[in-house]
Amino acid sequence: MPEKSTLPNSALNILPLKERMKILRRHMPELNPQVRSHNFQEVNQGLEAADALIEATRCLACAKPGCVVDCPVGVKIKEIVALIYAGEYLAAAAKLREDNALPAITGRVCPQENQCEGGCVLGKKGAPVAIGNLERFVADFERTSGKLGLPANAPATGKSVAIVGSGPAGLSAAGDLIQKGHRVRVFEALHELGGVLVYGIPEFRLPKAIVKEEVDNLRRMGVEFETNVVVGKSVTIDELMRNEHYDAVFVATGAGLPVFLGVPGEHFNGVYSANEFLTRVNLMRAYNSAEYDEPVYDCRDKDVIVVGGGNTAMDAVRTSRRLGARTATLVYRRSEAEMPARKEEVKHAREEGIEFRMLTNPIEFLGDEKGWLTGARCVRMELGEPDASGRRRPVEIKGSEYILPASVAIIGVGTTANPLIQSTTPDLATNKRNYIVADEKTMRTSKRGVFAGGDIVTGSATVILAMGAGRKAAASIHEYLTSGQWTVNSEQA
Amino acid sequence: MYKIVEARNVGLNIKQFVIDAPRIARKQRPGQFLILRLHEKGERIPLTIKSSDPEAGTVTIVVQGVGKTTSLLNCLEAGDSILDIVGPLGRPSEIEKYGTAMILAGSVGTAMALPTSNALKQAGNHVIFIEGARSKEMVVFEDEVRQASSEAYIMTDDGSYGERGLVTKKLNELLAAGRKIDFVLAVGPVPMMRAVAQITAPLAIKTMVSLNSIMVDGTGMCGGCRVLLGGKSKFACVDGPEFDASLVNFEVLMQRNAMYRDKECESLKQFEEHKQEELAQLRAELAAKEKEVARLREELAAGEAHYA
Numbered sequence: 001m002p003e004k005s006t007l008p009n010s011a012l013n014i015l016p017l018k019e020r021m022k023i024l025r026r027h028m029p030e031l032n033p034q035v036r037s038h039n040f041q042e043v044n045q046g047l048e049a050a051d052a053l054i055e056a057t058r059c060l061a062c063a064k065p066g067c068v069v070d071c072p073v074g075v076k077i078k079e080i081v082a083l084i085y086a087g088e089y090l091a092a093a094a095k096l097r098e099d100n101a102l103p104a105i106t107g108r109v110c111p112q113e114n115q116c117e118g119g120c121v122l123g124k125k126g127a128p129v130a131i132g133n134l135e136r137f138v139a140d141f142e143r144t145s146g147k148l149g150l151p152a153n154a155p156a157t158g159k160s161v162a163i164v165g166s167g168p169a170g171l172s173a174a175g176d177l178i179q180k181g182h183r184v185r186v187f188e189a190l191h192e193l194g195g196v197l198v199y200g201i202p203e204f205r206l207p208k209a210i211v212k213e214e215v216d217n218l219r220r221m222g223v224e225f226e227t228n229v230v231v232g233k234s235v236t237i238d239e240l241m242r243n244e245h246y247d248a249v250f251v252a253t254g255a256g257l258p259v260f261l262g263v264p265g266e267h268f269n270g271v272y273s274a275n276e277f278l279t280r281v282n283l284m285r286a287y288n289s290a291e292y293d294e295p296v297y298d299c300r301d302k303d304v305i306v307v308g309g310g311n312t313a314m315d316a317v318r319t320s321r322r323l324g325a326r327t328a329t330l331v332y333r334r335s336e337a338e339m340p341a342r343k344e345e346v347k348h349a350r351e352e353g354i355e356f357r358m359l360t361n362p363i364e365f366l367g368d369e370k371g372w373l374t375g376a377r378c379v380r381m382e383l384g385e386p387d388a389s390g391r392r393r394p395v396e397i398k399g400s401e402y403i404l405p406a407s408v409a410i411i412g413v414g415t416t417a418n419p420l421i422q423s424t425t426p427d428l429a430t431n432k433r434n435y436i437v438a439d440e441k442t443m444r445t446s447k448r449g450v451f452a453g454g455d456i457v458t459g460s461a462t463v464i465l466a467m468g469a470g471r472k473a474a475a476s477i478h479e480y481l482t483s484g485q486w487t488v489n490s491e492q493a
Numbered sequence: 494m495y496k497i498v499e500a501r502n503v504g505l506n507i508k509q510f511v512i513d514a515p516r517i518a519r520k521q522r523p524g525q526f527l528i529l530r531l532h533e534k535g536e537r538i539p540l541t542i543k544s545s546d547p548e549a550g551t552v553t554i555v556v557q558g559v560g561k562t563t564s565l566l567n568c569l570e571a572g573d574s575i576l577d578i579v580g581p582l583g584r585p586s587e588i589e590k591y592g593t594a595m596i597l598a599g600s601v602g603t604a605m606a607l608p609t610s611n612a613l614k615q616a617g618n619h620v621i622f623i624e625g626a627r628s629k630e631m632v633v634f635e636d637e638v639r640q641a642s643s644e645a646y647i648m649t650d651d652g653s654y655g656e657r658g659l660v661t662k663k664l665n666e667l668l669a670a671g672r673k674i675d676f677v678l679a680v681g682p683v684p685m686m687r688a689v690a691q692i693t694a695p696l697a698i699k700t701m702v703s704l705n706s707i708m709v710d711g712t713g714m715c716g717g718c719r720v721l722l723g724g725k726s727k728f729a730c731v732d733g734p735e736f737d738a739s740l741v742n743f744e745v746l747m748q749r750n751a752m753y754r755d756k757e758c759e760s761l762k763q764f765e766e767h768k769q770e771e772l773a774q775l776r777a778e779l780a781a782k783e784k785e786v787a788r789l790r791e792e793l794a795a796g797e798a799h800y801a
Contacts, residue, residue: 189712191577219789228579230580230582256712258716262726267719273717279708280715284537292536
């Protein structure tokens, strides 16, 4: 059935295209930067219905919508926007859920400018439709409406699936598989569910309550969760299959190992990986040190530097600001144009008084005789020829060394694969960088019955890509469980 | 929720707990540790596993009350529960037939060293176990030490039990007497492990130390537990906790372990002033959690019927 016929007549935008193009993009209401840089409340407050309507009216309803093409999971954005225009928010949410299991989350953390909004034709001359804000609007409407339409599960198949990791890939796979009638159990190494969504992304960008709601919804659908299980240590993949009789396993453990700079002085007290700093503050709630026991460096009136240019670095530097840092400086070896962080985070960070020190690279950390960090020896960089990533390679400027004083330095230059599962599952093929090798389409690994997806296969990427991988894996696992057929991709042999 | 099956005082401020944790019990090997969290606002702390019973599904840990969390934990009794326990973590001790193996353990470190001692003995080593403690009340597991070793010495700082002196005094004595030692494991306070390393390194005796650096997740995710090993950074949680003593930078370890000392002292002080309230609060929280778990279990059981 063609998609269009499912939309009500009221979803047909009657305003002439020329008029639509005159409407300005609606701004996301935000907390005042002076206030929010001292608390952990969510920065973005969400669109009002009136603004959502205006924003939805701007959509030109292209015959070939670039937004859908550029969405990694092909969310039917055009129809969703039309349904918002018609005021059919719950229908819009249901349509959104067809392709996106965690819309309230992706509406907040997706890098829309490189995806859907990057493909929006309006962006060529002016501002694209605020698709991310609209996504969040319908997802939040659904969440707070109390009318969450949890889909019914198919009759029980008698098959069971173990999912390793409760991040975006694991959660979305769990949702799809339970609907297909399989028994699903998610294993999580930490004590709280959500993976990077709870230990990594701060409260001011993604409130924990939203992640908890998604988890609770899955629980209601019948998904079982077991926390405090480190697969590879507490139990191996083989033991899950042999002793606990899982018919399939989905490995969605993410890329959780921090990368350090490997420069002298990284052991000084005050030098953190972004993972550690954020885990202490987010998962262990160290920002509320009066009530919670887990400590974090007292940043009040201290100088904090954060190394890196991605969203994690941005989260860390904005977190340090909220913990009372006197100066919170982002140090990045390329220029702002090459920064992988979402544009909105960069904007928010600037408003919150984060200092950007671009084309700067720390080459040594300095400390006092008791082992506490006092600063970083930095060198200035310039951009040379493009490197493998297509970005211009940063090159040191000779003789440009200087010392940047700091009590805290947070390294947010990336993460890599955690080897715990690979090293205890001998027949699971990995690549040179120790990521698990999985077929792009089927997510099948070299080991029969074992699938993998998300950052543990691709390396650090985005929530939406991990979620897409989870859904792809779920479809492939379902296919395998129903057909019993396992054909190993020849490339992996 | 992990039920405490048995709790008993084994020394001054030192308590042994047997806890229901079947997954950990099945997989635990000598030298491995677990991480626990007592309540929703609690910190995660690593503790070495003394032994486990895979049949009964229990693990045994020994806790010395030194900070807030360990002090609160030591108020718990059989029948109480621990909110979160994850493990077994870290690499197991490498058990080989070395010939003569020596274990040096400081007080509560004895509990950590016992399983490795047992395994070394079973592997055919002549095991010399030197247990050290500040005084008589802190000497623990003497019988088990004797059982797990071929030759055992108890040392106390004040001479109130066994011989007077540090464990390194006995080590030096045995070396001076011409005893050939092929392997050493030291488990205890950092200065003790460093002192052992200083004695054995020039003699080229293979020496391992079990490092107790500050951890959060215990799975390699945060790097907070990193130690300098021959100038290179290693994570105690996944690369250790046992490392070649001759490579360990003990100064950096001590500095890093002091990172949160102010907050730790403050927390402990606060706790001691409100001990009974904290304990009552913890028990109330656990009881509420227990109810919640029971409710979830019921819901799950109802769900299970769907799959029957």
